[in-house]
Amino acid sequence: MDKSIHEKIEFLSRRVQELSRQQTMVSSQLIQLIDELEALKRTANASAEIVSESVEQVEIKTVPPPPPPPPLPQQKAVKTTTTHSSSSFEEFIGKNVASKVGILITIIGIFIGAKYAIEHEMVNPLVRVLFGYLAGIALVVVAIRLKKKYEAYSSVLMGGGLAVLYFITYTAYSFYQLMPQMAAFALMLVFTAGTVYAALLYNRVIIAHLAQIGAYAIPFLLSDNSGRYAVFFGYVAIINAGILIVSLRKYWKSLFYSAFILTWFIYGFWYITSFHYQLHRYIAWTYLVIFFLIFYATFLAYKIIKKEQYGLSDVFVLLSNAFIFYGFGFSLLNYESPDTAFNYAGIFTLVNAAIHLSVSQVIRRLQLADRSLYYLLLGLVIVFCTIAIPVQLDGNWVTLLWTAEAVLVFLIGRMRRAGSYEKLGVGLTILSFLSLVQDYYSYYGQFTSNTGSQVHPFVNIVFVTGLLVAAAQGAIIFYHRSKNYQTTLGPSSLFLGFYNYCLPAIFLVTTFSLFYIEIDHFFNRLQESSEVLYLSTSDFAVVVLLLYAMVFFIAVMMVNQRWGRNKMLAAFLLSGTSLLMVMLIMHTLEVLNDLTRAYYQNGGGYFGALEFYIRYIVIAVTALLLYKGQQTLHEFGQEPAIKKSWTLMIYGVALAFISAEYLCWTAFTGAGKQYKLGLSIVWGIYALMLIVLGIRKKQKHLRLAAIALFMITLIKLFFYDLAGSSTITKTISFISLGVLLLVMSFLYNKYKEVLFGDGEKENL
Template identity: 40%
Template sequence: MTDSQDQINLLLERLELLLKRQDEFSKEINILRKDINLLRETQVDTSLSDTISTTAPLQAKESTEKVVQDSVIGTQPAKTQVEKELSGIKKTPILKLDIEKFIGENLINKIGIVITVIGVAIGAKYSIEHELISPLTRIILGYLAGAGLLGFGIKLKQKFENYSAVLVSGAMAIFYFITFAAFSFYNLFPQGMAFALMVVFTVFTVVAAINYNRQVIALIGLVGAYAIPFLLSEGSNEVMVLFSYMAIINIGILIIAFKKYWKPLYYSSFGLTWLMFFVWFISKYETEQHFGMAMTFLSLFFLIFYMAFLGYKLLQKEKFGITDVILLLFNSMIFFGLGYSILHNQEAGKQLLGLFTLINALIHFVVGFIIYRQKLADVNLFYFIIGLVLVFITIAIPVQLNGNWVTLLWAGEATLLFWLGRSKHVTIYEKLSYPLMLLAVFSIFEDWSWVYGGYDPADSGTKITPLLNLNFLTSLLTICAFGYMYWIDLRERNSPNNKEPRNSYQTLISYSIPVVLVLIIYFALRIELVTYWDQLYLDSALVITPEGHDQPSYFWDYNIRSIRDIWTINYTLLFVSAFSLINIKKLKSHQLGVFSIVINCLVIAFFLFVGLYELSELRESYLDRNNSQYYHIGTWNIIMRYVSYIFVGITLLATYWYNKQEFLKLRFNIGYDLLLYISLLWISSSELINWMDILEFAQSYKLGLSILWGVYALLLIVLGIWKNKKHLRIMAFALFGVTLIKLFLYDISHLDTLAKTIVFVSLGVLLLIISFLYNKYKHIITNETKE
């Protein structure tokens, strides 16, 4: 009882304390009301007093309840809602003032200076076109306008630094284009004086940009100067002057690069310089006139941007981001691409293409060596630079060499880089191997198209011995290279020490390498087979002038082309079957299994559509004996079809084995039955036509096929009932429907009375048998379970 009484006393004391605090809140509310009345008298926002006066009692109540709650749990009362609203009201004008400040102090002045510069340029252009004032007066007035703007900007620097910076940048842009116009259009200055003035302006712009620490000065003053030649004229024929002018501007940007890293400045100057150079190159470049100048300025621009991109980063020892790497790569590729084109269009330059490519590699090597020795940057930049060295050395190979050596060197280098990247965990090397893989694939396909497509029967030196030639050896070595890369990928992927998650590009490469490997193996063997038959076909050419004719006749053994196509299909059937067997026994890949099943079905369908047609062509040739006096036509034309059936059977069997594999986790019983029974029906129909043609039975396409299809449908019904396969019975009904449509729409109009009788009676009997089977085994059909 004593403890309970103590707790009651404690709660009563807290209640008295809260009542006292409630009185204090009431006093504070009264004070707030007085303050509101005072604000109302001074005509400050009346909405504030209305809001507080109407919400104060409720807020006081909420605050009291909060205090009671806080007192019970032993915490201090929180900041009231009134105080929060008042603090929010005070912050609102600050946001408005910031927006207003941005527009008034930053945005408007930049728009104004751009419009001013454009206006001066347009005015100068107008005065030039209408000859309102003399050239000298135009130039003097231009300099005076720039000087006035510059002086006004400098005067305002102390109090309005940002505004002053914009004015100074506009003044420098005016100085640039006035000097350019004075020299290029009016010849008022000698070349030396014009360049001296531009150097002075560039130095002043650089110093001002660094002194103000404002990127806008460099951006408007230097990059904006690129537009000057186009504002003043449609273009200048003084290409040397234009490029020299651009070089001076870019040197200024280079100097700034050692102090500041202003990306918009680099992006703008980089894009404008190469755009102007490229447009000039494709529209105005003439090898006889511009070769030396083009190579000089191309190299100068490349080196300026190379040093500009590297300068600040190396001095400040900052890491390179992806954007920096892309800029370096673009700069290198543009320089090489344009330089290659310039040299290739010049007779002597063609002999220097390999040297030019190696010079590119040497430049990057020197930079990479300096970075490595001085430890000026992170290791990724060093790997990237060395990667560029390897790339240009690689590119130099096809410039000086041709054919198989290119493919082998690219495949070998791709294998080396992939091994280094994946085994030594140097990501940049692995990434550099990807384009080399692509180059190797393109190169070997190009080799095949040039070598195997260039056989000339009149030139024995072009004849290729199947499997025993340098081109096939190249294919084998390329296969070994990609096979080794695939083995490395499997080893590293399944290694217990490899705990790093695989990213998207590694996953893509893991799928791409085996696909490329399989394609190269398939085409390497296929092209040997096709080339063998193509050479036989070309060698079979005969030119004969029959007696009594003036014009010669040309003959070829067309059977060879059909045999070539059939053997190509047979090889493809064997290849996909072997691939299926390897996956079933060794690889056990689910993805490869699904891919293999689809390919098997497509190849079988191709045989049914194309292969059987070619076999029918061989049969027709055997029966007609066309050109038999020139070429041997034997029973092989008939036997070929049964050889092909063996390969089709192997492919069907390989596909069936997939249906039994646990790793595939895929059951396609219905799909396989459709593939099997449609193939059997198609081949049986072809065989029926084949033998009825041989036996010269005229109604083979009508009577025989209708009866065959009816019997086949009956067999499907029997199998469907026996094996409890509903889909076979449905397939039989569909086949019967097609047969009946053929019977009434086609057969009746072409068959004689006896044939019609045979067909109708046969199909009628078959239908009766089917009906009998359904009635006899209806309990099985009704109670069968779905698969």
């Protein structure tokens, strides 16, 4: 058995050695074959692909050589890679960068030399022009001769030669008048066509870029301030036409962007530094329209011919072109007389909208591009219609039209699932709200002035405008929350956050302010019409406005509990309610007492017995507000600390009402002199009640509040109540509060096991 195993081991060992030798031989043969194939690859370029595929096939079928691997192929590969990387960098510098820099420097040198010859009158104008043409033609001829073997280098020379020809033609016409205007334009058209042909022939964007740089720079390098701006801008327009044709044909968008930036920069620089309205008005308008249409048509051509989806850069270019055109045009209109400028400004704005509307409809009807471009252009129509409103109109019409646009744009965005329209709706909504705020400001100035009686509360255009704006905001919120109209905005989009949070807040502010301002307006008018008789009108207005705020909060709480279910809104309402309670305690309760006192003294003012009963209306509405707030607090699960604070606020408001009632009635019954002592006793009894409730409900915060109230009462007693009081008053005060403190101490001792046992489980 052992012998058999040893024999098998020896047999397998020999077999492994044989296979290893065979594998080594195969690997050596494969290496030789690869070297031969590489040599064939270098000598037979025509069959390079076939050889390469053969190598790949052989490599796939080969068995990895046994260790150690042959060092020669690896070392050879490393060496080849390093050489190739080094030679690639050297080739890039020598063949690419050097040629472009060289031709650029050559062109600049020609320009500088020509300028020097011109300034020093070294040669006559005709010779200068002829030499210039010869230099440009020489560069073009050399470029053509070198194209077959040195295409990249030839393309650089071609671009430089065309730039020189541009320069010479412009110089011959503008400075020396050696040719008529038509001849100059004809030559420039020829050279433009040559640039187009050369760029297409070489399929290199550098030709067009070099011609573009030279063409734009020459007028500035050789300018003599002759003031021939019409010729100059015509020259720029022809250059743009040729360059943009190339950029469209070969999809070289860098040409389009550079032409766009340079052209508007040149026009703007001229407009700021050299424009005179009387001399240049027609030149300014003519080339403003030409440049706008050239870039507009090119942009549309990209989208229509190339079937290209628009991106952020495209939106920026389209909007920039439209608003640059509109901005310069609007500025030109300002040079007209005020009446004429006012009439033309609105018409010019609507013309802009009409241009984009016409183009959008043509695209839609002929189906020239996808719907995204149609919606983008339609958005521009809406933008210019929006601008036209304040330009031509004033006052509330601006607010109404912007509001209508906001709703329309938002609905289009949702129904057509176009997110850009939803974003545009955000801007229009904010604009309409700000316009409404301005209307309110102007309106408030009207009814607080001497002519305020001419504006009737609740029956005026501002109130109607506010109602429509609030209805529009509510409609947007409704459709935003509807499941039938889903948004295309991302979950993290700021615009979606606006519709979720900011717009509901704006809606609440709009609705609240709408009625608040009208109520305030009503009492202001009433106060102006009653100089002496109704002195309590302003006090009554304070109470009514607070009542309105509380009723508004109650209504919003009920709507949120029934439909909204918004936790953030609930927190806002609770915070607002707390603020209202502070206003009630700090100011309104005192005003209520003044109204009641005035009612008993004067038999009532303008509102009669309502000036007395309104105090109890306030109590009832406050109780309802606090009750709805308590429901909201429990329903939306606020923090325990907030619930405790809310409970303490309720008891604090109750104590404030009790104190106000006590002060009011003691004043009427003739016991007003004893109010200080009685109020301290009332506070002590109330504190004792809080102690009892705190013990029964196991609410520590109520007991601590009671102790704090006792301390405040004692401080008030010693430093305020007993100052100058009689002995009987002091005796009653001390005994009353002493008994209350003893009762409190008894309760703590009786229930100490419950309160301070093995940890009280506190109820909220």
